[in-house]
Amino acid sequence: VAKQAQWELLPGVVTTADTYNGTVPGPTVRVTEGDTLKVTLKNELPEPTTVHWHGLHVPNSMDGVQGLTQVPVMPGESFTYEFTASHAGTFMYHSHHDEMTQMQLGMVGMFVVHPRQTAKPPPDRDYALMLSEWKIEVGARRPDPNEMTDFNVFTMNARSFPGTEALVAKVGDRVRLRIGNLSTMSHHAIHLHGYTFKVVETDGGEIPEAGQWPETTVHVPTGSTRTVEFVANEPGD
Numbered sequence: 202v203a204k205q206a207q208w209e210l211l212p213g214v215v216t217t218a219d220t221y222n223g224t225v226p227g228p229t230v231r232v233t234e235g236d237t238l239k240v241t242l243k244n245e246l247p248e249p250t251t252v253h254w255h256g257l258h259v260p261n262s263m264d265g266v267q268g269l270t271q272v273p274v275m276p277g278e279s280f281t282y283e284f285t286a287s288h289a290g291t292f293m294y295h296s297h298h299d300e301m302t303q304m305q306l307g308m309v310g311m312f313v314v315h316p317r318q319t320a321k322p323p324p325d326r327d328y329a330l331m332l333s334e335w336k337i338e339v340g341a342r343r344p345d346p347n348e349m350t351d352f353n354v355f356t357m358n359a360r361s362f363p364g365t366e367a368l369v370a371k372v373g374d375r376v377r378l379r380i381g382n383l384s385t386m387s388h389h390a391i392h393l394h395g396y397t398f399k400v401v402e403t404d405g406g407e408i409p410e411a412g413q414w415p416e417t418t419v420h421v422p423t424g425s426t427r428t429v430e431f432v433a434n435e436p437g438d
Contacts, residue, residue, distance in 0.1 A: 203274075203296075204245035208307065210335065210354055211361040217343050218307035218359075219246060219296075225359035226331040227294070227310030234289045234317040241281045242274055249273035250308070252282060253297035255383075256404040256426070257312065259284040267298040274298075289316035290406050291329070291379040291426045301385055305346040307359065309333065309383040316407075324430060325374035330357045332382040332389050332421065349386055370433040377401075379428045382421040391427075392418040395435050402428035 208218040208225050221227025232238060242252050251273055253265035263284045267273040274280045292312040296303035311329040333356045336348035357365055370376050378398075382389055399413040404426040421427045 202243045202245055203250050203308065205247075208359060209364065210337070210356060210359060211364040214337060214354070214361075216335075216337060216341075219303055220307050221310055225307035225309070226333075227308070229311045229313060229329045230294070231313045231315065232286045233315050234286055236314075237283070237285045239281055239283045241279055243279045244274045244276055247276055248299070249275050250296050250298045250303060251280075252294055253300070254282070254284070254292065254294050254312065255424070256290070256292035257284070257314075258287050265297045286314045288406065289314045290404060291381065291402060291428050292404060293331075293381045293383055293426065295383055302346040304383055305335070305348075305385055306344055307333075309381075311379065311381050313379060324377040326368070326370045326376045326433075327379070328368050328377065329379045330381070331359070332357060332380065332384055332391075333359060334384045334387055352387070355389075367438075372433060372436050374433045375430060376433050377428060377430050379426060380419070380421050381426045382423050384423050386423065388420060388422045390418050390420050393431070395437075396431050396433075398429040398431035400427055401430050402426075 202222055205217055206220045206223040209215045218225050244250050251265040251267045261270050263282045264270040294310045294312050296308035334352040335354040336345040336352050337354050397415045419427050419429055
């Protein structure tokens with residue numbers, strides 16, 4: 202359901218966002234390679250909208266680009282997308298009607314397709330993080346979607362510290378972080394203190410093990426995803 206809802210970006214900073222199912226980002230969709238999906242978009246916004254499946258290989262009629270591949274879903278209307286998750290990876294979804302506005306107001310989400318067969322066991326912990334940036338004027342009820350450079354709130358899963366949730370693991374766990382960036386203008390470098398990780402996947406798919414190398418910082422371009430893995434071998438926060 203596309204609708205406006207109150208969302209707390211950090212303690213004491215509440216804004217009226219455009220959401221999927223009342224949350225920012227929208228629910229993380231997790232499926233298995235080969236699954237067939239039916240996703241019904243119900244529009245309760247005061248304006249048209251669509252959903253684009255960013256990075257997924259879908260039929261052209263299901264791609265969600267208003268004016269090109271579909272008629273926009275008007276307020277009070279619904280539209281059902283149906284496609285097969287044909288390839289594994291970490292992807293995203295977002296509005297593709299006046300997308301620079303609706304994405305900046307919160308209409309984004311993560312989409313994970315797990316491989317049906319894999320040579321190694323799944324990670325012990327598997328987290329998805331969406332990066333966003335906002336301009337919140339003092340006293341404003343809504344974010345400013347026209348801002349292009351001077352953002353003042355930066356979020357992971359639409360929360361800023363100290364409102365962010367901890368990523369929890371046990372010593373020895375293999376941890377996977379799937380990082381998506383639908384910030385409209387900025388690339389972001391993500392760093393872990395005290396750990397080395399490997400970049401194991403981009404939104405183009407899995408990187409063969411021979412092509413992976415150790416890093417402490419991963420650069421996540423806007424409109425892209427990067428997946429890193431590490432072993433949580435150091436206790437602490």
